[in-house]
Amino acid sequence: MSAQNPEPGLVEGPHDPEHNPAASYALEPEYVAELTSQILSTSGTVAQGLSPINGQPLGAIPQSSIEDVEEAFVRARKAQEAWARTSLDHRAEVLLRFHDLVLEHRDEIMDIAVWESAKARRDAYMEVYHVALTARYYARTIHRHLDTERRPGVVPGATRIDVNRVPKGVVGIISPWNYPFTMAMSDGLPALAAGNAVVAKADSQTMLTSLIGVKLLREAGFPEDLWIPVAGPGSKVGTAIIERANYVCFTGSTATGKRVAAGCAERLISCSLELGGKNPILVLKDANIERAAEGAVRATFSNAGQLCVSTERMLVADEVYDRFVGRFVARTEAMTLGAGQDWAIDMGSLISQDQLDTVQAHVADAVAKGATVLTGGKHRPDIAPYFFEPTILEGVTEDMDVCGKETFGPLISLYRFHDETEAIAKANEGNYGLNASIWTRDAKRGRAIAREIKAGTVNVNEAYAATFASLDAPMGGMRESGVGRRQGAEGIHRYTEVQSVGTQRVYPITAPGFVSNELFAKGMAITAKLMKGIGKA
Template sequence: MSEQTSIPADPELDPTASWATDQSVVRRLAGLLRATAGTRTTYAPATGQPVAELPLSSADDVVAAIRSARRTQRSWKGTSLADRAAILLRYHDLVLDHRHELVDLVILESGKARKQAFEEVAHVALTARYYARKATELLGPQRKLGMFPVLTRAEQRFVPKGVVGIISPWNYPLTMAMSDGLPAVLAGNAVVLKPDSQTPLTALRAVELLYEAGLPRDAWQVVNGDGPTVGGAIIQNVDYVCFTGSTKTGRLVARQAGERLIGASLELGGKNPMLVLRDADVHRAAEGAVRACFNSGGQLCVSMERLYVADQIYDAFVTAFLDRVKKLKVSAGTGWDVDMGSLISKAQLETVSRHVDDARDKGAVVLAGGKARPDLGPLFYEPTVLSGVTPEMVCFDNETFGPVVSLYRFSDESEAIERANEGEYGLNASVWTRDGRRGRAIAAQLVAGTVNVNEGYAATFGSIDTPMGGMRSSGLGRRQGVEGIRRYVDPQAIATQRVVPIAPSHGLSDQAYAEVMTTALRVLKKLGRA
């Protein structure tokens, strides 16, 4: 891809030359870990250079963290809802105040471009503010209809689960580490977090700011290590688990949680479709498709991997799309003008290469990209567009999780909807049209937990009042919105009966009581009572 540009790192913005790799900073952040089981060195994916040597947690460390979190949670749940919300509002400001540090860490540990790293800062701030402002509405006591008017007073309260375990991924090291836990602590729980072992510094700095905002230190603890050891110990000891990652691992988490009869929310894989309808603005759709497919190197659960384009505009769209793809600036640089950074690991690079090579070998046409770029860094791969992808190709219905998208024509919208709904996943989808009402009508027919009209993923991702999660093999439960906080509480019903019992009284026999009840139920129906 000779038209793509390699941008040299800006020394003023390069986190490898900043406070982020200052060993005194690393030691300070490492001190937040509960970890006694040796060390592990992390590496910057964009350069391959070492970042930090950090302590690892044992299963015993995890148990100790959960034990102390449970002790703190007993008092934390007694803190007023207003005081808890105030901590989240202070955190909102601290995250924005320290946005440059947080963005530097995200770039350093994940390899993504600065503009996409900032999305994480914005999302965490939005999440903190939303739940703080909505705290009373979402968690306050609620009056409910009693069995009998006046005689029965019914209400619902929300009891925190206890200790919530969060197992977060490397692809969104800031927002996935923090945005699930913020509503958990607001609801009166404590949190034990296991960030991905590739990206712990980002999570540690974000948690440090939460302590600065006023959260008791033991109410949110961080452990570090591999999934089987540390993640397994979390699932075996917490009261609720929140996992973001692959569908394969998600099934294992679900089985382990099910054996203990604890709740779990799982955001898993996707093979997300984008539909470009015949009346779409071609240039706007092409620009949106580039962001939807290649932001964060395509390493988003919600990124687009399948583009279905109407026959009437297919050629014009492909021309506009490829023109933009071939001009993307791919680089290890850290300035705002970089469009796409590195993949995260050798394993991810191998997966992307295998998917593209398999498709090419079986007859697919590579319209853009199609190869690794070791000249840019050890884990770079070009933004890649394929056509002619068929079911026997591995990338047809398997998640690539990289900068690869397949183009398909469609002749009518019912066909496009049917093809978009094929497969086992149902995480995110996108519809492009000049007619918003028509776009929403088509969106309602798609099997996906979120559907964006005239946007790829950011509209639902940034609308914190709406739930976000997957259908089918893309997961269980939801983050964001009312669902995103109610998952961390148990509803408790309290009903007070006045004057008469719900039983025979005043000398009524059981038979007479049944007749009185029958009459009362008929009257209540006529009065319109639920």
């Protein structure tokens, strides 16, 4: 979108476009009202959404009360009972219609995502693409994941076992601001495919982006009450969801994730949690330097580092350290920085003052304790209020906050290593284990090293997209980076209960009336040995 040719849903605003062309446009009040009307809210209170691009108001977001959350679950349970009786083919058909609508409305989705999060438009498009891929994947594989499966019975020919995947009921989804479209939608699509309903609370900072997804779900043919959005602070609305859901899917910080897990444990319900990370990238001595430098820029600075799987620690073999760092710094300094809808922008802004404060504090602490800034290191309010330059640190030591604490911003620390055993040990330091990246010309060796890395996803010669964009590949964290997995069979099976149905034919599994229990037991032992002999489980 150019400043001279605004997209539908945008109107001219009062802001001077001299420093930021996108700042001259605002959202149409009618458009915001249409989106926010989907929120279940009777409280009469609103929260004002502001764009981190320029501080401009985006619209009033109605806030949900505890009673609204309760009503959402009442409606969702009723809708879910009917939806669970629909055929898998029908669900797949609606998912594919949603896939098409997402792609058709990609400009609208990107516009709002950029306005609400200040991310680069190229990063916003990745959200559109990922949601469309997710819808198509579960539509095409729904029978593979959910069809009743036959299993061997205890008495071949006489015992039939069917394993069903039945829906949990109503799933509560609490999603973050950093990827406001894909995190709001992608976890819920397999829940719908599995026969569940969803009550969703997106982050308050990016509520409008998530509501576009809800609007398209309904246009695709999903029943209105099958996905109900609520809005409000996590401490209130999020807690109310945890207290009522049959399953909870949460993406956010480790500290909050632990509280979510405790709430679910109290009710003996399951949950999946994708939490924090301090993700490492390993550049081995045989790496293609140019490819590794390009990949490192994406691994570190995509979405201004506000990506759960982005890199914050870079371990580089001593033999190639100087050459690699030179290329990495050069590529970083060549990035186009900005805040707005321009496709040419490589890195957008941080979303809030809180994120900016964290990045600034980590850089200041590291420099004060002896680290060197190779490039970046400055707040750039001339670009956007919370913009911070892509920053590379050298000489980071364990006493610095940036060494072990998650930054979640455009900041990377460099470390030399002398052998691969040392690098693996360094990569596994700390309590996190979400993603890792390994760069080497020997892909087989890279995959062998990956098995030693304590991370839920490891990408060889790629930053994170090889696993993230492969929808059949499960994704999630080890250790304090979370529990459970999204994507693949694991991503839909988490929303189901496994039910075994046994049908016994011919005669029951007990001693006939004319055989003593002792003789029956001996016969069972003989049968067990025979079965072992012919290789039966």
